[in-house]
Amino acid sequence: MSAFYVTTPIYYANAEPHAGHAYSTIIADALARYHRLKGDDVFFLTGVDEHGAKIHEAATDAGISPQAYCDRIAPTFTKLWERLNISYDIFMRTTSNMHKRGAEKFLAALYNSGDVYKGTYEGYYCRPCERFVPEKELTDEKICPDHKLPLEWLEEENYFFRLSKYQDRLLAHIQETPEFIYPESRRNELLRVLEGGLEDVSISRASVSWGIPLPFDPDHIVYVWIEALTNYMTALDYENESDRYHTFWPADVHMMAKEITRFHALIWPAMLMAVNLPLPKQIVAHGWLTKDGEALSKTRGIFIDMDTDIETYGLDAFRYYLLREFSFGNDGDYRPARLHARYNADLANDLGNLLNRVLGLVNKNFEGVPTPTIPGEFDDEIKAMAQATIDQLDAHIKTFAFDAALETIWEFVRRINRYVQQTQVWTLAKPETKPRMGTILYNSLEALRIISVLISPFIPDTAEKIQNQIGLTEFDTATAWGGLSVGIEVSRGEPIFPRIDTKKQKQPQPKPEAKPKKKAEKKTTHLVAFADFQKLDLRVAKILAAEPIEGADRLLKLQVDLGTEKRQLVAGIAEHYTPEELVGKQVIVVANLEPATIRNVESQGMVLAGSGDTVVLATLEKEMPLGTQVR
């Protein structure tokens, strides 16, 4: 028996969970269950990351303390995991004492490694962001890229981790351990990042209050990302280095969505190298979900309605669909219509119906599970296929190919349907052929039992239902052929996946999603004196000409007419507007902004636009004379 430790990320607790969290967690759950089935000693971690400025901010917006806010959010995750039948062993909360003490221990060790140094962070700071704006994001105006507010020059004492020192070792490790980062596309991406060079990272924040103080300097709070990563160890009682820790560290799989691989595959391993601890074996990234071809978006109201689909098709259909239809590592397009198709074709027709027809025949002709006495055509083939399926499954899980894994199982399901068909069992009820009939039905039941075992990591409730109907009282995980006892009483219950007709399902569809979610928008952060506002000179202008800027995907060069004068502006709207459609439009322009040079093009002002998931130009309700002041 070997140990297997799988983790999901600890999800940031500034908002309630969504389908993306569900996807990561279901994948990890399937892995955990698969390894338990193989007899491994499994530890499965998930949880929430509860510290940091953003949570503080969300709590402030909600008018409660950060802790109270976290206490409100955390249960929304655990409730969802219950609903999704997630078999986690621990739900980590970073506000727990176990984590805090473990994190402190880790940070102390990191400090003692000598790779933490105190430096002065000088730079332009954005108060609303609570962060320094990196050099490369800076422009001549010194304005925050997110808030568009002036930055202040700040010098802050900060602790740094000597990440740069580990560049070569990281590079070597990734090169020598091809499976360390999976899939390969992510690995290549990170190799390129490494080749480009690493800079030391700041690991503390003096300006943030909601977090864990550095053990070696309580005036500073650990940067939330650094602290969060340690949870993978603190959850194992790293603090006391108890048995659990020794059994399960290093982790076998850190599962996550593709956008956070850098922290996991570069910074986290480097931190572990610094304190001389073994590295996790695999950093695994899955793709994102889209909905009917569109990126999920809170502001645009595009989301996956898990509740409705689970209610309509059942939890296992939802799990099955996510695991079966999406090829791991790529983005997957979630389409309720496909879920529906999968439900009927794979679950109702192939599997559900097979169980039902076999049980019907057994019920009608035998008392309980019949005895296999007369071997015949196809029997050996079926048995061999059972074993082959088991072997192939193993290979697929190793590469996280859940789609192929389920397809492999379903080939076997279809084979059994064919077996029943080919042997024409239902015609064998005559006395002289009845023993053969019993044998075929035994084989079919045994195949179904093995199928139930194989699907149990993916759709556990269904696996249990099948075994219940076969008559097993306790879930039997044996995969060797012949494990099914003769004579036990089968109970043909209701179809486990009743077909759902296209017609009556999905009626007019109430479309509760028609309107975008009510603004998740954060409150505006800082108050500005009216006098400050008056400093801005906003004017009505008309776009005379627009053209792309060479080498920049997002930029357009605009010529605008302010009435009294013409100006050239650069606007980052090329992804949302074509030059043609801009010409002639009235827009609002900040006329007294310092000129800036962007991509070698001079910009004498700025065009206002709503900027969220999409970008929409600000304009006046009716046209007004060019140069009119806006206030």
Added chain:
RNA sequence: GCCGGUGUAGCUCAGUGGUAGAGCACACGACUCAUAAUCGUGCUGUCCGGAGUUCGACUCUCCGCACCGGCACCA
């Protein structure tokens, strides 16, 4: 603009230097134990476009197009 990935039947995707595959959908047939289920047969493809290497390319090389990522860019 740079780097990487993808582009194969209506849909989701496999695939190999030697005459194109699966599942779903569709059509027809068989069967009637079963959930309008099952089983069989069949159907559709300029394997993104162009050029090249080769006796032969969907598979290799180059150029291009589209989409998706990463980086740069967003005043």
